[in-house]
Amino acid sequence: MAVLPCVPALAQTAPVPAAVPQVKVDATRDPVDKSYRKMMRGVERFERDHALAPQASLRFRLLPRQPGVDMRDVKLRIAGDTVSVPLPLLEDNSFAPVRNEQALREDAVLIANRKASTMSWRAQVITPGLPPDTRRLGDLRLECRAGMDSGLISNDPAIISWLSSVLYSTDKVCSEPDGNYLFFSDRPLLGVTLVHGERRLALPFRMLYAGGEQTPASLPYCDCQVLLDRTYYAPLWDKSWPDDTLLEFDYMDEVAP
Numbered sequence: 001m002a003v004l005p006c007v008p009a010l011a012q013t014a015p016v017p018a019a020v021p022q023v024k025v026d027a028t029r030d031p032v033d034k035s036y037r038k039m040m041r042g043v044e045r046f047e048r049d050h051a052l053a054p055q056a057s058l059r060f061r062l063l064p065r066q067p068g069v070d071m072r073d074v075k076l077r078i079a080g081d082t083v084s085v086p087l088p089l090l091e092d093n094s095f096a097p098v099r100n101e102q103a104l105r106e107d108a109v110l111i112a113n114r115k116a117s118t119m120s121w122r123a124q125v126i127t128p129g130l131p132p133d134t135r136r137l138g139d140l141r142l143e144c145r146a147g148m149d150s151g152l153i154s155n156d157p158a159i160i161s162w163l164s165s166v167l168y169s170t171d172k173v174c175s176e177p178d179g180n181y182l183f184f185s186d187r188p189l190l191g192v193t194l195v196h197g198e199r200r201l202a203l204p205f206r207m208l209y210a211g212g213e214q215t216p217a218s219l220p221y222c223d224c225q226v227l228l229d230r231t232y233y234a235p236l237w238d239k240s241w242p243d244d245t246l247l248e249f250d251y252m253d254e255v256a257p
Contacts, residue, residue, distance in 0.1 A: 034121060035151055036078055036100075036108040042123060042150030043097045045170070052142040052243055056127040060150070061094040062112065063184060065120045067226050075113045080106030094124055120223040122184065123147035130246070135183075137194075138243025140234045144174035144181040180233040182210060188229040188252040196245040203247075207233040 039060070046058040064071055074093055078085040083102045087095045087110070100108075112119065125143040127136050148170035173179040192203045205212060210224045210231045224231045229252070235241055 034110045036080075036103050036110055038149070038151035039097060039110060040099065040104065042146040042148075042152075043099070045149040046123075046125070046142060046146040049142055049145055052138040052145075053125050053127055053136065055129075056125045056136075056139050056142065057096075058146055059094045059096055059124045059126075060152075061092065061122050061124045062089070063093070063120045063122060063223075063227060064118070065223060065225050065227075066118050069114070069118045069226070071119075074119075077111055078103045078108050079111045080108030082106065083108060121150075121152045123150060123152060133249045133251070134246045135234075135249075136243070137234060137236075137241055137245040137247065140183060140247070141174065141236050141243065143183070144236055145170055147181065148173050175237050177237050179237075180207075180211075181236065182224060182231050183234060184224075184227055185230045185232065185249055185251075187249075189232060190250040190252045190254070192232050193248045193250070194235070194241055194245055195248055196241060203232065207235075 043058060050056075062071070062074060062076070071093055074089060076087045076089060076095060078087065078098070078100060080103050083100065083106060085098065085100055085103065087098065089095050123143050123146040125139045125146065127139050130136055174181060189208060192208065194201045194203065208231070209228055210222060211233070214222055214224070214228060222228075232247075234247060
């Protein structure tokens with residue numbers, strides 16, 4: 001099965017002075033934490049492959065994973081042995097990556113005031129000025145690469161087993177048909193159509209709703225647990241669809257009663 005899994009941010013980031021006072025980091029037990037070093041590897045991948053989406057910036061976004069999760073007032077910080085750097089969140093719970101050399105040396109983590117099982121993380125690469133209710137395929141290709149290098153993968157045992165067989169290769173996951181990376185829309189989906197010039201193609205059902213293969217037993221292991229009706233795969237591997245291809249979304253709430 002596939003990997004589950006979003007003003008240029010990098011131009012605004014700046015190193016934080018290495019000399020910082022020691023702080024006490026209060027964190028929720030079993031926090032939503034991710035490796036800061038891995039996040040920065042995702043930033044490096046974004047910079048290296050920026051040609052896929054030359055006008056886009058990179059952000060990371062927190063998404064609910066369980067029903068009833070309160071996504072208001074989420075607090076996020078980089079936390080190491082002696083470093084604590086708050087990361088401001090926008091209203092959509094996204095944040096820009098910030099480089100901190102001391103946090104890298106201390107192998108810091110990103111900690112939120114929510115438990116690990118309640119939220120999911122995604123990279124987010126979006127070219128400005130796109131038509132409403134669309135995404136750009138090159139953005140998604142770069143989003144997959146940055147997300148994979150950041151360690152933003154599902155904890156589904158079957159997926160972890162599959163990933164082991166390809167040595168967690170970002171290039172394989174983001175460039176082969178059976179290595180699909182799961183994306184999320186902002187609202188429940190009715191359908192997704194690829195559009196490039198006069199060419200149009202509706203994505204088949206198997207590329208929507210996490211492939212329609214989730215069961216009550218497997219769903220708790222999927223990052224899509226509470227957002228299943230917003231999930232879709234994109235043909236990242238299909239070079240016949242160029243990077244400027246748009247994905248147009250039709251939403252369930254637009255259907256007339």
